[in-house]
Amino acid sequence: MSVIPCANTITRRIFRAPQLSTQINLPLTIDPAEQLVAGIDVEAIWAKAEALHNSGMHPMVSMCLRYQGKTVLHRSIGQARGLNGVEPRAAQLDTPLCLFSASKVVSAVLIHKLAEDGLLNLLNPVSYYIPAFAQNGKANISVYQLLAHRAGVPGVPPGTSPSVLFDHQESLRLICEQPPLCSDGRILAYHAITGGIIITELVKVCTGLSINEYLDKVIRKPMGFKSFTFGMPKAMRGTEAQNYKSGLPNVSIVGKKLETILGADVDTVVELSNTDDFLDATIPSGNLYATADEACQFFQMLLQQGEWQGKQILSPLTVYRLTSEASRPQHDRSLIIPMRYSAGAMLGGRIFGLYGRDTPYAFGHLGFSNIVCWADPQRDISVSLLNNGKPVIGNHILNILGLMESIRTNFPQKEDIAGWSGNFGQHELTMG
Template identity: 55%
Template sequence: MGLKQQYRSCRNLLFRGISVPEDISTLIDIGRNEVPATQQGLAQDDIDKLWRHAESLFSSGMHPMVSVCLRRGGDVLLNRTLGYADGANHTQPRVASLQTPVCLFSASKAVSAMLIHKLAEDGLIDLLNPVSHYIPAFAAEGKAQITIHQLLSHRAGVPGVPDDVAIELLFNPKAAVEQICKQPSLHNDGRILAYHAITGGFIQAELIRVVTGKTLNEYLDEVVRKPMGMHYFRYGLEAKDHELVARNYATGLPNIGVVERQLVNILGAGVSEVVDISNSEAFLSAEIASANLYATAEETSRFFQMLLQGGVWQGKQIFTPLTVNRAVREMGKPQFDRSLILVPMRYSAGMMLGLNPVGLYGPKTHYAYGHLGFSNILCWADPERDIAVSILTSGKPVLGNHLLSLGKLLNGISSTCKPCVDMQHIYSKVL
């Protein structure tokens, strides 16, 4: 065994990584819809460099599958997938393709929030009304005045469920809603910011059911999936597609001590347990608004491109421009989140926002909006740069040797796709 192979073997053992072959060219699937970067006034070499950062992210061994879709000005500059959908450490792994569906985890929240905004657009709810106006049981234990807008903004006061509640509650929406409704609130006026990793989605799905009589997927089909011609883009997968999904892997340094405890507080279980659950038939079949929308990178980028275009896709008005504006507008100044603790956050009513000088989506991304998913899934739009981006991965590391490559990819996107839109002019226009 050569020195390079010895290094990789030790690295994989330390970081729980997968074995990466020397030649990865046979593991790459490139979309036919890519256009030359020069069509958007960019250098093709710069776009090729972005892809090399994605290749480095895969080569770290932390992510068995990496899929990237980057749109600029509506044109697809990158649409590529690299790696394995399943069996990454087996002798006959299943190679991923552009059609491999990936679980978005918490990035699902951005889509779910837009469905709630659509209810408001159609006059079925008022975002400033208390949740209890539509779901009376939610009024219990000091939550009577919590509004739908506060629910979308992670200020509903029920960021998690008690430790003695089994995580299998995920698969029983009725019981989950009952549990959340009977819980005491952290406050009664929405003053405390605390990321709702799972709970908010169950209440949102219940709102959809109460006011429309439709399930989460039925309403998603009606509003987004069918009008936009999505193949997947649904909560859970149909049984026939289970064998196609990208399997999730627990990679990276083992999470111990305060790191693991905080992750349990946020996720409701340890990382390895969450990964195992996410690969189960029950999870694949469930409809969980906060956590299990399945899509390809291109479909996710397509969704954010539609938002960039004022809610329009190929001539169809999916959302009104005013609805998009309501959904991405900042709610308060950056502040520390009681659940996420170490990270100053900017939220809208449903989105995680970028930040200057450096934010979730890279440097100088003040105008960007989107959402992160567990653990290195990033989906966003940046109107100042006129880009819609999705980075989907199947490894679930928290600490690992992938961080430098991920940082270079995010920094590269921001530096390559420089600001091209006068946001002050945009902000001066009347919707």
């Protein structure tokens, strides 16, 4: 049973630790398929993940880690549900969680797949496919710039109701009518929600399918996933983890900045994420639901140059395009920190990065809040860390930094990974 120490301390009250149910046991659930690998201290890594849960900021933590293609850690702990009169439920390995912004890598893959199949050119203007996007100086913004957060429309106009996110056509209209931060893609500004709305329309224009139908066709069904959908289908409703408010009240400068990025204050976003409107919606930038194992499998597929269990989901060249640096680290107007992106992913760093120190080849994405999914070719690992607590500032920060450092140091680093994406020319010839 999971025990959270100091359950009634002043510290936990200050940081708004969610009150968990005392009516259910919260056991640690371990996948019996975990494989032991000599020299890898899995228990030390998990101890850091368990400390993250025990901080009280994350009622549920689910984690999956693969090394050299083997599942070496796959565990869940804590409370998945129990808000607003919902019957409390313990975390399970197959509990889907919302990936929030980590969804962006999946939606970007769909655009890269369109390019692989010749249905879209990444260097074409977005307005070639969506003419209305050309309004107010955006005519020359390319699809590639959109994926790399350089489309110049990082948010909807101030004062827009968050409910607009549930209306695709209205959201699209607002984005198309906006003037950009610049007309040539020079300014980097994280597109928290708006990029996914444009991606949804691009998929529809190029295929005639909804983005969930296209996701089913190229990723979900070929990889054998049970969940892995934008939104939560009614047939599966109630299996997903609920999201909990936690951490200091978000009245700080950080909280205000997040309100600008997300289009609403943090607590409102958390509340909305548990509503039927959110579960019914298709938000490719922020509401993919997946288990930790599914998210890890997805990044393992990318690590394996698009191959999964004998199927070529993506070509190696497509993976290369997805994961290659779009530009050197640059000040991000939205996040107010230097960021290094590819056309669809957040990249690691040589000195310090999102996935720990000395991770220059790592690619993945963060999700609100403390969700981290990534792969690192130098260490031959794919990782997903999912949770349902949503703190901005809390007593968990050292725990998550310690977890990332434990992962980084446990896996030997290869010096030379040149060509990890394979022999492009030969493979592309065989792909036809």
